[in-house]
Amino acid sequence: xxxxxxxxxxxxxxxxxxxxxxxxxxxxxxxxxxxxxxxxxxxxxxxxxxxxxxxxxxxxxxxxxxxxxxxxxxxxxxxxxxxxxxxxxxxxxxxxxxxxxxxxxxxxxxxxxxxxxxxxxxxxxxxxxxxxxxxxxxxxxxxxxxxxxxxxxxxxxxxxxxxxxxxxxxxxxxxxxxxxxxxxxxxxxxxxxxxxxxxxxxxxxxxxxxxxxxxxxxxxxxxxxxxxxxxxxxxxxxxxxxxxx
Ligand code: ADP
Ligand code: MG
Ligand code: MG
Numbered sequence: 391x392x393x394x395x396x397x398x399x400x401x402x403x404x405x406x407x408x409x410x411x412x413x414x415x416x417x418x419x420x421x422x423x424x425x426x427x428x429x430x431x432x433x434x435x436x437x438x439x440x441x442x443x444x445x446x447x448x449x450x451x452x453x454x455x456x457x458x459x460x461x462x463x464x465x466x467x468x469x470x471x472x473x474x475x476x477x478x479x480x481x482x483x484x485x486x487x488x489x490x491x492x493x494x495x496x497x498x499x500x501x502x503x504x505x506x507x508x509x510x511x512x513x514x515x516x517x518x519x520x521x522x523x524x525x526x527x528x529x530x531x532x533x534x535x536x537x538x539x540x541x542x543x544x545x546x547x548x549x550x551x552x553x554x555x556x557x558x559x560x561x562x563x564x565x566x567x568x569x570x571x572x573x574x575x576x577x578x579x580x581x582x583x584x585x586x587x588x589x590x591x592x593x594x595x596x597x598x599x600x601x602x603x604x605x606x607x608x609x610x611x612x613x614x615x616x617x618x619x620x621x622x623x624x625x626x627x628x629x630x631x632x633x634x635x
Contacts, residue, residue, distance in 0.1 A: 391452060391468055391549040391581065392416040393438065398447035400433055407433050408444070409605035417549055420572060420582040422592040422613070425602035426625055431585050434602070435552050439464040439471050468549035472539045474558065480528030485510040487527045488542055497546075513541040517571050533564030540571060551575075552583040557591060569595050587625075589618050601625050 393415050400408040407430045415421040423431050437444045440458030449456050451467070458464040461471060478487045488510050489501070501509070510523045519537040527535060536556060543551050557565045572582060572595055584596055592599055593613050601608045601624040608624045622630050 392450075393469070393550060394448075394450040395434065395438060396448045396450070398434065398437060398449075399445045400430070400437060400442075401445055407605055408437075410447070411602065411605070411607045412610075413600055413607055414610075415550060415581050415583050417579045417581045418576055419598065420576060420584050420596045422584045422586060422596035422599040423602065424585075424587060424589075424592060424599055424621065424625060426587070429602040430605055431602060432554060435471060435554065435583065435585070439469060439552070465546050465548075468547060469552070470543035470546055470548035470550070471552040472536070472543065472554065472556065474554045474556075476535050476539055478527045478535060478538075481526050484521075484523040484525060484527045484530065484538060488513075488523075488538060488545070491542070491546075509545070510541070513544050514538070516544065517541060518567065531561075531564065532559040533561065533567065536560070536564075536568065537571070540575075544575075548580065550581040550583065552585070554585045555587075556584070557586070557588065565591070589621060592621075593618070603627055 395411065395413045398408050398411045399406070411430070411434055413423065413434060423434070425431050436442060438449065440460045440463055443457065458467065464471070479490075485506050489506050507523060514520070514523065514537060517537050517540055519534065519541070521530065521534060527538065530538070540551070556568060560568065576582065584592070586592055596613050598610060599613055599616065599621065600610045601621060603625060604627070
C-alpha cells in the first residue's frame with residue numbers, strides 16, 4: 391500500500407494549521423513525522439484517517455484519490471491509528487478490550503469466549519507478548535497496553551500503522567521490545583508512520599523522516615543521509631550550534 395498526501399491544508403477557525411503539507415508512506419517502511427508541539431502532526435493523521443476533512447489537497451492511496459468517512463473506515467482499508475492516549479476500559483479484561491470493535495467481531499464471526507481468548511493470545515504471541523488476557527487491562531503497563539493496540543491493528547490486517555509518540559511512557563526495555571516488533575512487522579511488509587520528537591529513536595527505527603514546521607512539511611530525508619543538527623534546524627527554523635555538534 392502506498393499513501394500520498396499532497397498539498398494538504400487545514401484551518402480551525404482563523405488558525406491555519408496546515409498550509410500545504412506533503413507526506414508519503416508505503417508498505418515496508420518506517421517514516422517518522424517530526425515537529426514541535428502544535429506543528430500539526432496529529433491533525434495531518436486525523437485528516438488521513440477521516441476524522442475530519444482537509445480544506446484542500448489530495449490523498450492518493452495506491453494512486454487513487456481517497457477520503458475515508460472516519461477512522462473505522464480507514465481501519466477497514468488497512469490504516470490503523472494507535473493514539474497516544476489509549477481508550478481502554480481499564481477495569482475490563484484485556485480480551486474484551488481487544489474485541490470491543492464491532493467490525494472485528496463481524497470479521498471473525500460471532501465468537502464464543504474461548505475463541506476470543508485464543509485469538510487474543512495468538513495475536514499477542516506473534517508480538518512476543520505473553521501475559522494473562524483475562525486480567526483487567528488496567529493492570530498492564532503502558533508498554534503491554536501498546537502491544538495490545540498493535541495486536542488489534544494486526545487483527546484488522548493493518549497495512550499502515552500510525553503511532554503517535556509511542557515511546558513517551560515506555561521503559562527502555564519496552565522501547566527495545568516495541569522496536570523489535572516494528573522491525574519484524576516491517577519485514578512482513580507493514581508500513582509505519584512514526585510520530586516522535588526523539589531523534590535518537592528516529593535514527594534507530596525510521597527509514598525516512600519528514601519535518602513539519604509552521605504548517606508546512608519542511609523536508610523529507612532518508613535518515614541515513616541527514617544529521618541530527620539538520621533536523622533540529624528544520625524543526626525550530628534556525629541554526630542551533632549548542633545542540634548535536
Ligand atoms: P501536533 O500533533 O504536531 O502537536 P496538533 O495537530 O495536535 O499538533 O495541533 C496543531 C494545531 O491545531 C494546534 O494549534 C492545535 O491547537 C490546533 N488544533 C488541533 N485540533 C484542533 C481542533 N479539533 N480544533 C481546533 N484547533 C485544533
Ligand atoms: Mg502535540
Ligand atoms: Mg500530536
